[in-house]
Amino acid sequence: MAEPDTVTVPASAEADTEPTSPFLRACGGLPTDRTPVWLLRQAGRYQPEYRALREKYSMLEVIRTPELAAQVTLMPIEAFGFDAAIVFSDILPPLVGMGLDLDFVKGDGPRIGNPISSTLDVDLLGTPPAEETMAGTLGAIALVRRELEPRDIPVIGFAGAPFTLASYAIEGGTSKDFSRTKAFMLSEPAAWKRLLGKLVTVQADYLLAQAKAGAQALQVFDSWAGRALGREDYLRYVAPYNRELFARVSSAGVPVINFALGVGSYLGEAAACGGDVVGLDWALPLDEAWERVGFERPVQGNLDPVALLAPWRELEFRIDDVLSRAGGRPGHIFNVGHGLVPQTPVDNVRRLVDHVRERTAS
């Protein structure tokens, strides 16, 4: 699929009219008749139908085949009635188009066969357009949009932030201490600048292409900068690129969610990089985290996903705590503060969605 299907309503056209779906209304800080809810990794291994499909296809096959990715994206919508669908993909495939060999090794996570280890490696990275390299995901977005448009359920596109992608590109996978990434950053500041610059180019283009393909909101995941770096390094080596990314993507005409995980004491600085909505992890109670980013900005979060492994009474207590801290203010999207874990009981996901809906219906 070289060209994504066109969609019924181009994303740019609807930016001027007030949205009707609770999710998009909350993204705009508008009142809703109930709190919208979706969950990070709402499509995934905890679902039997997902596991069944993954027995037949590899992770990359699913991601690269629009029909399969769309099917997985829709699974949790059909099962639980979430208020938004996030296209099934991963943050790493855009690295493939840049020249890196990516594979997902069972039980071991992502692996890059030819990680960056020199400044020359950085210069050899390409920056091809997303339409050429990410056609599978763009096609899946178009398919999901067509399916969900009649039900007024928006589809969310996403991408990884530059530091997070750089860390995978340099470490070759996940990392305990990010020592290779940070050593490269400190030892080769000029090459670091070129690397993050290329990632901004590729990711901004990819996010804009997702909006063009039909995504009605975009989320940027910075999964590792907060874990890897102190605040001063974050401000010096990461924030300028995040700011540039959010600035470029603002032309998409759809709300952009800035989700920086584990930034802890510098949540305010991470949020200040941009985005319309701030995704919150579970480090702080929702009201305090919201205050730090400013009540004028909508927020998304922030239940600890492991709470879904607890007995219902405990889970219910925690859902209610998030909702009561949100205080019925407009601009709250209920979500977890990190992805659902594979052991999550399906039944708790169902009860969570129903409970948020019942508790917040006006």
Added chain:
Amino acid sequence: MAEPDTVTVPASAEADTEPTSPFLRACGGLPTDRTPVWLLRQAGRYQPEYRALREKYSMLEVIRTPELAAQVTLMPIEAFGFDAAIVFSDILPPLVGMGLDLDFVKGDGPRIGNPISSTLDVDLLGTPPAEETMAGTLGAIALVRRELEPRDIPVIGFAGAPFTLASYAIEGGTSKDFSRTKAFMLSEPAAWKRLLGKLVTVQADYLLAQAKAGAQALQVFDSWAGRALGREDYLRYVAPYNRELFARVSSAGVPVINFALGVGSYLGEAAACGGDVVGLDWALPLDEAWERVGFERPVQGNLDPVALLAPWRELEFRIDDVLSRAGGRPGHIFNVGHGLVPQTPVDNVRRLVDHVRERTAS
């Protein structure tokens, strides 16, 4: 070695007299003629003499043999002249005495063969005295003390905090999301209380035994609570046990360092659990972190250990930044904010120690 050797000066006797070593003076908030310096994991894989010894003995053999553990403890003292020696050990061996099977798997880290998976498992855990179960480390402390006493270089004992040990005991090793630990904590609150209570008993006894064996300071490592838990869960499921541990250990008559890694936005709450000195990770600049815990308390930190992989000019800039943020205030112990990584160049460690000494000599 069932009984640790007696030491020249019992730890309890010297609590009443003002110490002379820069490290112990800084622990007491007293002025020093230069900033004392030691580094987390200053004995370890980055040293060729350590790697050579580890080719002959396993990790547990080194830890359990007083002469070997003492030898490794002294390696960085001889090589670089640090101002304190931390006994070579690991936070996990006390779990063996409680009934857990521990092994260190090459490249894969610690593994517990029979992790806790039920409330019965918790009830079966023993709490034998450290003199019986940790004789190797206690013996090593006595040997190191005897060796370093004439040079007025103090020896530090240490132990893991209850949550961190519980996470290994339940996960069976390191963890990405601590989902088993947290699920157990939320699902079995009564058993969690018993588990953490047993860990407090064992760890307090172990720390007191280390002081009795000759340790002149004690450090408590809470490596994972900050990564695993939001602030409210920390306050509810962790802080009471840390407070109890610090309260019991205060009777040792030696300074206690409270090092809670990755607590980010709740550094103040973690520090408030106790300890005379607060260990700081590298998330915040030293002066801001110090302000959060209160300038009246001595602090230890907080260079990012990966900075030792950078070229000397960059490393020097960062060392100077930490020192200038400390501002010459009494009560600063120079250290890294997390353990040295194995790729650390020996030469950078040497230059760091010399530089801190030269820069701060009055």
